[in-house]
Amino acid sequence: MKKFTITRILMLLGLFLISSGIHSTNKESIFDNIFTVMERTSSAGNLPGIIDNAGANRGAGFNGRYVFVASRQSGDYVYYWDVTNPDAPVQELNISGIGGGTFTLADLTAIGNHVFASNMVMPGIFKIYHWNGIGAQPSVLIEYDSGTARLGDAFTVMGDPDDFAMIIVSQHGGKSFYVWAMENGELNFDEPLVVTIDDLPANANFSRVTLPDGEDEFPVVSGPAGVFVLGEDEDIILTIEQSFFPGWPMYVNIFAYEGGRYFAFMHVKDNPAANVMYVLDITEGEDVLEALQILKNGTFAAKVLHSHDMGSIANGNASVSMDVVIDSFGNLWLMGFAAGNGFVVQRIGDAGPDGLLLPFMETFDGEGEDTPDTWLPEGWISFTLDDDGEEFNWYWSPGPSANPNGQMRSQSAYQDDGTWYVLNPDNWLVTPQIYMSEISGDEIIELSFKIGTGAQTPGFK
Structure with a gap:
């Protein structure tokens, strides 16, 4: 044997x-x-x-x-x-x-x-x-x-x-x-x-x-x-x-x-x-x-x-x-x-x-209308969900002015009918932009992450 x-x-x-x-x-x-x-x-x-x-x-x-x-x-x-x-x-x-x-x-x-x-x-x-x-x-x-x-x-x-x-x-x-x-x-x-x-x-x-x-x-x-x-x-x-x-x-x-x-x-x-x-x-x-x-x-x-x-x-x-x-x-x-x-x-x-490194993500816990101006590196964006947790329709914009060094200010706004409204950021996810291609309508991409201490929103995905 x-x-x-x-x-x-x-x-x-x-x-x-x-x-x-x-x-x-x-x-x-x-x-x-x-x-x-x-x-x-x-x-x-x-x-x-x-x-x-x-x-x-x-x-x-x-x-x-x-x-x-x-x-x-x-x-x-x-x-x-x-x-x-x-x-x-x-x-x-x-x-x-x-x-x-x-x-x-x-x-x-x-x-x-x-x-x-x-x-x-x-x-x-x-x-x-x-x-x-x-x-x-x-x-x-x-x-x-x-x-x-x-x-x-x-x-x-x-x-x-x-x-x-x-x-x-x-x-x-x-x-x-x-x-x-x-x-x-x-x-x-x-x-x-x-x-x-x-x-x-x-x-x-x-x-x-x-x-x-x-x-x-x-x-x-x-x-x-x-x-x-x-x-x-x-x-x-x-x-x-x-x-x-x-x-x-x-x-x-x-x-x-x-x-x-x-x-x-x-x-x-x-x-x-x-x-x-x-x-x-x-x-x-x-x-x-x-x-x-x-x-x-x-x-x-x-x-x-x-x-x-x-x-x-x-x-x-x-x-x-x-x-x-x-x-x-x-x-x-x-x-x-x-x-x-x-x-x-x-x-x-x-x-x-697309030849890019996968980024890391961080959360930003704002203070409502008292949120101070926040600076992000160029190429970074932030998003959250609306109150019903379904639509990604809040985002960061460079706004009317950008830092000459390439950083952008947290000019938060919501644009639906062409009108810009000031937002009070709270519980935001910030990440380098991720570019994707060839995504069919049947595919779902889900991102899960922790939210900031004291955040009012139950969670994000």
């Missing part, structure tokens, strides 16, 4: 993807145009005080919209930042019912609307919590007696939690990985599949298992000991020793983009301390296995396409995150996190509807 392995789970459940068709591309020009969307790092001098302790902020994740950080600093929190509105105050997930473990909160990851966070036990009752959206209360997805094992320092979630996903937890102080499966948002089995990789040259401390984009037959283990490609029976078929890298190669992501193949990871080093996000070029090669062999046979410096210094605060637990997201418009997003040093979100591409 054949062993029941991680690779066979993937085969049985049809998770393998079609080959991504790697070919030559102008990689340098792609990464020359990378843009920092949001940065909160020690190196930038703007690391938030609420996450500046390396030992108490060990897990983070990015889902393409929000950066989440699990924190035990001055209490238990899961903070999140909205990258579409970098100046907005930090928010918090509901953590009611979370408790237990040596560390109540340790690692974290996010996929789509799903957020997962673990406790850490050494040993004890290991838990993974699940939020189905930022407004949800957490549920206990996994509750498992770890026996003698230390669990929770690092885990990965691979796949789509709404369809099928795998949760892989690495053991600290041993060479085992604990594997659970999710199907349709629910845990598939309570007891994990325990996979021990005896050939690892060191324990699996802080290691993660990831799958190369489009080439899932090559699971990759990365951690302080180096990078290892697993075969069908979890035997190691390729090793890139830690000494090839300038430090520990943590949380490797292998992905395809614009015809190239890339190797992104978080570098962690002590003496002297360093935390750097790297992207390497591994386009050459017919598949990931050959590409990594070529990487191993070359030099690290020759393969570096992009790097970003996070800071030099010691991160001895190698607590990091490295997330790669390609959005529905084809833009590439990178998020790197290093405990005690913060996070950075960078993007390649600016595609959106």
Whole structure:
């Protein structure tokens, strides 16, 4: 009887993807145009005080919209930042019912609307919590007696939690990985599949298992000991020793983009301390296995396409995150996190509807007839509903005069028969203009948003 392995789970459940068709591309020009969307790092001098302790902020994740950080600093929190509105105050997930473990909160990851966070036990009752959206209360997805094992320092979630996903937890102080499966948002089995990789040259401390984009037959283990490609029976078929890298190669992501193949990871080093996000070029090669062999046979410096210094605060637990997201418009997003040093979100591409980035929205709570003059950037509009909540017939107009710098004043007016009337703005939504095309009469676009404190209108859509 054949062993029941991680690779066979993937085969049985049809998770393998079609080959991504790697070919030559102008990689340098792609990464020359990378843009920092949001940065909160020690190196930038703007690391938030609420996450500046390396030992108490060990897990983070990015889902393409929000950066989440699990924190035990001055209490238990899961903070999140909205990258579409970098100046907005930090928010918090509901953590009611979370408790237990040596560390109540340790690692974290996010996929789509799903957020997962673990406790850490050494040993004890290991838990993974699940939020189905930022407004949800957490549920206990996994509750498992770890026996003698230390669990929770690092885990990965691979796949789509709404369809099928795998949760892989690495053991600290041993060479085992604990594997659970999710199907349709629910845990598939309570007891994990325990996979021990005896050939690892060191324990699996802080290691993660990831799958190369489009080439899932090559699971990759990365951690302080180096990078290892697993075969069908979890035997190691390729090793890139830690000494090839300038430090520990943590949380490797292998992905395809614009015809190239890339190797992104978080570098962690002590003496002297360093935390750097790297992207390497591994386009050459017919598949990931050959590409990594070529990487191993070359030099690290020759393969570096992009790097970003996070800071030099010691991160001895190698607590990091490295997330790669390609959005529905084809833009590439990178998020790197290093405990005690913060996070950075960078993007390649600016595609959106009609080539424009999707905007963020804000509410404006006016004061009726006492509302002061308000200035908005050029190209911004505001609208609300009439009293019956049906018609979008109130709007902002540049009015009789516009600011010479291109900003426009809040000349509120309603025009029905050609006559302008002064309005008393209250509870307005302001947003950059969104241009749409080819919208049929049968389609409805609904926008939902919060209204200002003290607003008289029940709500807007």
